[in-house]
Amino acid sequence: MQIAQNSVVAFHYTLTNEAGEVLDSSEGREPLTYLQGAGNIIPGLERQLLGRQTGDKLTVKVEPAEGYGEIQPQLVQEVPRASFQGVDDIAAGMQFQAQTQGGPLLVTVTKVEGDTVTVDGNHPLAGEVLNFEVSIENVREASGEEVEHGHVHGEGGHHH
Numbered sequence: 001m002q003i004a005q006n007s008v009v010a011f012h013y014t015l016t017n018e019a020g021e022v023l024d025s026s027e028g029r030e031p032l033t034y035l036q037g038a039g040n041i042i043p044g045l046e047r048q049l050l051g052r053q054t055g056d057k058l059t060v061k062v063e064p065a066e067g068y069g070e071i072q073p074q075l076v077q078e079v080p081r082a083s084f085q086g087v088d089d090i091a092a093g094m095q096f097q098a099q100t101q102g103g104p105l106l107v108t109v110t111k112v113e114g115d116t117v118t119v120d121g122n123h124p125l126a127g128e129v130l131n132f133e134v135s136i137e138n139v140r141e142a143s144g145e146e147v148e149h150g151h152v153h154g155e156g157g158h159h160h
């Protein structure tokens with residue numbers, strides 16, 4: 001079956017960056033399942049899987065604009081340590097939910113120097129060109145309820 005609007009698609013993937021480093025893979029796990037057209041996966045991948053079918057193996061290249069976005073320098077900020085109340089040891093790599101004008105944002109601590117903490121609100125994969133090796137395992141039509149909810153139910157999906 002071909003992937004069309006409102007198809008439920010199960011696929012295996014290996015994600016590498018431009019340097020050829022593997023960033024993520026579904027190998028050894030269940031395939032990833034999504035509802036075509038519902039924005040469950042990044043736009044560049046969803047767009048390029050449209051029209052493919054079960055058994056297809058392909059490489060999909062996704063530019064940052066259709067992936068996790070370009071790096072936005074204004075999302076890197078220096079904040080005083082005092083703004084992390086209740087956290088004793090702040091270290092690079094820690095993640096916090098920050099309240100911003102645009103709503104909650106997940107930020108990662110990138111540097112701690114004295115009383116100054118540098119946080120980065122960019123997605124870890126922002127600015128990266130992504131290469132997906134994709135193997136399409138299964139395609140089926142979504143149920144009316146799945147379309148209504150905008151996600152997949154049952155195997156590989158939501159249970160509720």
Ligand SMILES: [Zn+2]
Pocket residue numbers: 145146149151153158160
């Ligand atoms: Zn649901």
